Amino acid sequence: MPLVSTRQLLDEAAKGGYGVGAFNVNDMEQIQAIMEAAKETNSPVIIQASRGARAYAQDLYLYHLMLAAAELYPQIPLAMHLDHGNSYETCVSAIELGFTSVMMDGSLKPDGKTPATFEENVEVTKKVVDYAHPRGIAVEGEIGVLGGVEDGHGAGGSGLDHVTDPDQAVEFAERTGVDSLAIAIGTSHGAYKFTKKPDGSVLKMDLLIKIHNRLPKTHLVMHGSSSVPQDLQDIVNQYGGKLKQTWGVPVEEIQLGIKNGVRKVNVDTDSRLAITGAIRKVFAETPEKFDPRDYLKPARAAMQKVVALRMTQFGQAGHAGDYKAISIADMAKGYKDGTLSTKPEVSK
Numbered sequence: 001m002p003l004v005s006t007r008q009l010l011d012e013a014a015k016g017g018y019g020v021g022a023f024n025v026n027d028m029e030q031i032q033a034i035m036e037a038a039k040e041t042n043s044p045v046i047i048q049a050s051r052g053a054r055a056y057a058q059d060l061y062l063y064h065l066m067l068a069a070a071e072l073y074p075q076i077p078l079a080m081h082l083d084h085g086n087s088y089e090t091c092v093s094a095i096e097l098g099f100t101s102v103m104m105d106g107s108l109k110p111d112g113k114t115p116a117t118f119e120e121n122v123e124v125t126k127k128v129v130d131y132a133h134p135r136g137i138a139v140e141g142e143i144g145v146l147g148g149v150e151d152g153h154g155a156g157g158s159g160l161d162h163v164t165d166p167d168q169a170v171e172f173a174e175r176t177g178v179d180s181l182a183i184a185i186g187t188s189h190g191a192y193k194f195t196k197k198p199d200g201s202v203l204k205m206d207l208l209i210k211i212h213n214r215l216p217k218t219h220l221v222m223h224g225s226s227s228v229p230q231d232l233q234d235i236v237n238q239y240g241g242k243l244k245q246t247w248g249v250p251v252e253e254i255q256l257g258i259k260n261g262v263r264k265v266n267v268d269t270d271s272r273l274a275i276t277g278a279i280r281k282v283f284a285e286t287p288e289k290f291d292p293r294d295y296l297k298p299a300r301a302a303m304q305k306v307v308a309l310r311m312t313q314f315g316q317a318g319h320a321g322d323y324k325a326i327s328i329a330d331m332a333k334g335y336k337d338g339t340l341s342t343k344p345e346v347s348k
């Protein structure tokens with residue numbers, strides 16, 4: 001299947017009542033791990049790259065690896081998404097390269113650290129939508145500010161410092177026309193999300209429900225949604241790692257979110273932990289080895305395992321064959337004739 005829009009994947013997920021994992025990549029092995037997991041579970045999937053990933057791998061390497069993935073797995077609906085675009089220019093450069101959807105994170109100023117005003121956020125996000133939609137490209141916005149920092153991006157602090165205000169979310173969606181919206185309901189980026197074992201109230205589910213009821217057509221996105229499982233932390237530390245004890249977002253909480261309108265679930269830390277644990281194990285047990293394949297193969301397999309598990313838990317497993325690809329040119333027509341409008345039917 002050619003690369004498709006995340007909008008199509010998320011529309012289908014809404015129809016089917018499931019969530020779609022969006023997994024971050026920086027290199028070939030991570031893309032391979034995700035595609036093998038998608039094949040194994042028959043899942044549609046979003047692969048996303050941050051600005052940091054684009055700088056690390058270089059745009060053209062990333063893009064051609066994604067094209068290879070689309071070609072090698074024609075049965076898998078696959079979208080290529082820019083994670084946390086910090087400016088109009090970053091989003092435009094991703095679209096010019098061939099990304100099929102972008103996130104404009106206008107909740108922060110272009111430095112990626114300082115919270116922006118609501119008006120600044122609306123202005124830059126609308127500008128990106130006005131550029132992207134006529135080209136058939138979907139846009140994710142962010143309202144409220146997520147906790148933590150990842151890849152140098154983030155305001156830091158707890159996920160509860162700047163939770164999303166539902167009135168602002170509605171106004172933001174109406175004024176910008178975004179396809180999907182990342183909301184701050186208590187999640188944070190990075191491995192250190194919670195300092196004690198979270199109970200059932202870690203996420204502001206009441207807020208999520210309010211926003212979903214008022215914006216039924218705008219797909220909600222949960223960032224910072226790694227579960228940081230204990231067994232992956234343990235493998236890293238068992239073989240010489242020094243991770244501090246931490247807790248992620250329990251899978252049951254994510255599943256509750258999916259029941260209430262969350263369609264895209266961002267996962268990065270879990271993959272990183274799986275890879276690092278597998279590599280450390282090879283280094284510790286067989287220090288005489290020096291062929292990178294000896295440790296990259298188990299690393300790739302470990303990431304595939306956790307990604308396949310998440311695909312099953314989010315409900316996307318089994319849905320790869322549900323639909324045919326809509327071309328990006330046809331998506332552009334849909335935005336033009338209004339069939340892809342997300343304007344809320346339920347007003348204030």
Ligand SMILES: [Zn+2]
Nearest residue numbers: 189223224266
């Ligand atoms: Zn994020």
